[in-house]
Amino acid sequence: MAELKLYDTLTREKRLFAPLDPARGVRMYVCGPTVYDFAHIGNARPVIVFDVLFRLLRHLYGADHVTYVRNITDVDDKINKRAFERWTHERPLTAEIRALTDQTLAQFHADVDALGCLRPTHEPRATDFVCRPEPSALDMVKIIERLIARGHAYVEQGHVLFDVPSMPAYGRLARRSLDEMVAGARVDVAPYKRDPMDFVLWKPSDPEKEPGWESPWGFGRPGWHIECSAMSGALLGEMFDIHGGGIDLVFPHHENEIAQSCCAFGTERMANFWMHNGFLMVEGEKMSKSLGNFITIRELLASDRFGGQNWVGDVLRLAMLKTHYRQPIDWTVEGLNESTNTLDDWFRLAAPDQPAEPSPAVIAALSDDLNTPKTIAELHALRNHIRVPQQGQDAEELGRNLAFLGFDRAQFAAWQKGREHAVLQALGGIDEADIGRLIAARLAARKARNFAESDRIRDELAAKGIALMDAKDPATGELTTTWKVAR
Numbered sequence: 001m002a003e004l005k006l007y008d009t010l011t012r013e014k015r016l017f018a019p020l021d022p023a024r025g026v027r028m029y030v031c032g033p034t035v036y037d038f039a040h041i042g043n044a045r046p047v048i049v050f051d052v053l054f055r056l057l058r059h060l061y062g063a064d065h066v067t068y069v070r071n072i073t074d075v076d077d078k079i080n081k082r083a084f085e086r087w088t089h090e091r092p093l094t095a096e097i098r099a100l101t102d103q104t105l106a107q108f109h110a111d112v113d114a115l116g117c118l119r120p121t122h123e124p125r126a127t128d129f130v131c132r133p134e135p136s137a138l139d140m141v142k143i144i145e146r147l148i149a150r151g152h153a154y155v156e157q158g159h160v161l162f163d164v165p166s167m168p169a170y171g172r173l174a175r176r177s178l179d180e181m182v183a184g185a186r187v188d189v190a191p192y193k194r195d196p197m198d199f200v201l202w203k204p205s206d207p208e209k210e211p212g213w214e215s216p217w218g219f220g221r222p223g224w225h226i227e228c229s230a231m232s233g234a235l236l237g238e239m240f241d242i243h244g245g246g247i248d249l250v251f252p253h254h255e256n257e258i259a260q261s262c263c264a265f266g267t268e269r270m271a272n273f274w275m276h277n278g279f280l281m282v283e284g285e286k287m288s289k290s291l292g293n294f295i296t297i298r299e300l301l302a303s304d305r306f307g308g309q310n311w312v313g314d315v316l317r318l319a320m321l322k323t324h325y326r327q328p329i330d331w332t333v334e335g336l337n338e339s340t341n342t343l344d345d346w347f348r349l350a351a352p353d354q355p356a357e358p359s360p361a362v363i364a365a366l367s368d369d370l371n372t373p374k375t376i377a378e379l380h381a382l383r384n385h386i387r388v389p390q391q392g393q394d395a396e397e398l399g400r401n402l403a404f405l406g407f408d409r410a411q412f413a414a415w416q417k418g419r420e421h422a423v424l425q426a427l428g429g430i431d432e433a434d435i436g437r438l439i440a441a442r443l444a445a446r447k448a449r450n451f452a453e454s455d456r457i458r459d460e461l462a463a464k465g466i467a468l469m470d471a472k473d474p475a476t477g478e479l480t481t482t483w484k485v486a487r
């Protein structure tokens with residue numbers, strides 16, 4: 001088996017990966033979306049990156065030996081605020097919140113499906129893990145009770161807070177001193193906190209406008225960080241193999257997850273590897289909702305807001321994978337055009353209907369800390385060996401790799417056809433049949449050695465924005481011509 005090496009944010013090194021407990025397979029947790037609005041393309045980066053890792057792990061360890069959990073945050077103050085704004089009092093507020101989160105989750109699924117991402121093994125909703133009736137079922141309330149019992153949390157004015165000074169190892173993931181963390185996190189100083197770094201595990205809810213659960217500390221709701229400790233603990237165990245998310249989650253979110261899980265379970269570590277993707281940037285800044293410089297996945301797929309046209313999931317996926325996951329990505333129209341041309345070329349040459357099966361060179365590249373730029377270079381090399389489009393071993397191998405990497409030939413082809421149709425219409429009514437007739441006339445002219453006429457037809461089409469591509473079948477020596485809309 002290929003050796004898998006992954007970069008671990010905690011130890012700041014690339015290390016050899018092996019499952020902690022081979023009998024349980026590989027266990028991976030990735031922080032998922034907060035469902036109150038459309039996801040932007042920056043949010044898609046961790047989804048795509050960890051989908052590629054999921055595919056690689058399934059290949060290396062077997063599909064039944066990988067458990068991938070990506071949570072859904074459906075209790076959050078931004079959700080409450082949005083639901084409260086649109087609430088018409090015709091149904092209870094909790095039903096309004098559920099409708100908002102259901103609708104947002106359905107949109108999220110449609111978006112990431114279009115990006116070629118497999119569904120994780122489990123997609124737990126935070127609200128299902130606040131308080132579970134079975135005494136043995138781990139949930140947020142039980143973890144908080146344990147933290148209080150072990151002297152790592154305290155109750156104050158209806159709030160439960162994690163006592164940061166009670167954990168000497170706090171700050172190890174972020175590698176910051178307490179002073180730096182206080183400055184960097186812009187932590188709220190609140191009257192119920194003993195130390196400014198202490199963070200909320202539980203807070204009281206106003207039953208009139210906020211969702212809540214009955215708890216030993218009154219009617220309230222959990223803080224954000226505790227949900228990931230509960231869902232990962234319940235579905236993967238107290239210690240698991242890989243924990244992922246965007247680099248912005250290192251501090252405070254992941255630092256706090258570690259504090260909660262390790263102090264509640266009495267463990268040294270929460271995850272064996274911590275993996276973080278870099279930012280997707282627009283004009284030198286992180287794409288984010290708060291900065292307002294974002295474009296949603298939906299807008300890219302279904303509107304012409306970015307670059308004056310709509311895009312297909314495969315193009316967004318390739319544009320994302322061209323950059324190594326730990327580097328920042330600059331999101332540009334030019335990058336999407338380049339990816340479009342690459343996929344157009346690959347699908348023209350790759351054999352259709354191939355099973356998803358990677359080449360050893362692709363596995364080797366991905367096994368080196370998910371080196372997707374190297375993977376893409378391997379595909380270009382493979383492409384250069386193809387003699388006859390869509391035929392022969394190399395064409396089949398390219399097709400198998402594209403399927404393995406999650407590219408969808410039919411989806412891409414349908415989008416290309418739609419684009420070509422739109423361009424042809426804009427060009428003033430030339431259609432596919434006209435082009436076919438002109439190509440046949442040109443081939444006939446060439447056969448008759450009437451090169452002036454064949455060039456005239458080529459120029460006539462070029463003037464209309466149609467480029468012709470000639471290829472010779474090496475077996476028969478026949479010339480065949482295909483066309484595309486030139487841009």
Ligand SMILES: Nc1ncnc2c1ncn2[C@@H]1O[C@H](COP(=O)(O)OP(=O)(O)OP(=O)(O)O)[C@@H](O)[C@H]1O
Pocket residue numbers: 031032033034042043044045046245246247248249277278279280281286287288289290
């Ligand atoms: N620009 C970005 N580039 C890469 N990953 C990102 C970016 N923005 C958010 N993420 C990641 O997306 C996932 C979902 O995060 P979250 O729901 O907190 O996003 P968000 O609150 O909408 O982000 P923001 O407020 O920054 O727009 C996280 O793993 C986060 O790190």
Ligand SMILES: [Zn+2]
Pocket residue numbers: 030031032228253257
């Ligand atoms: Zn999390």
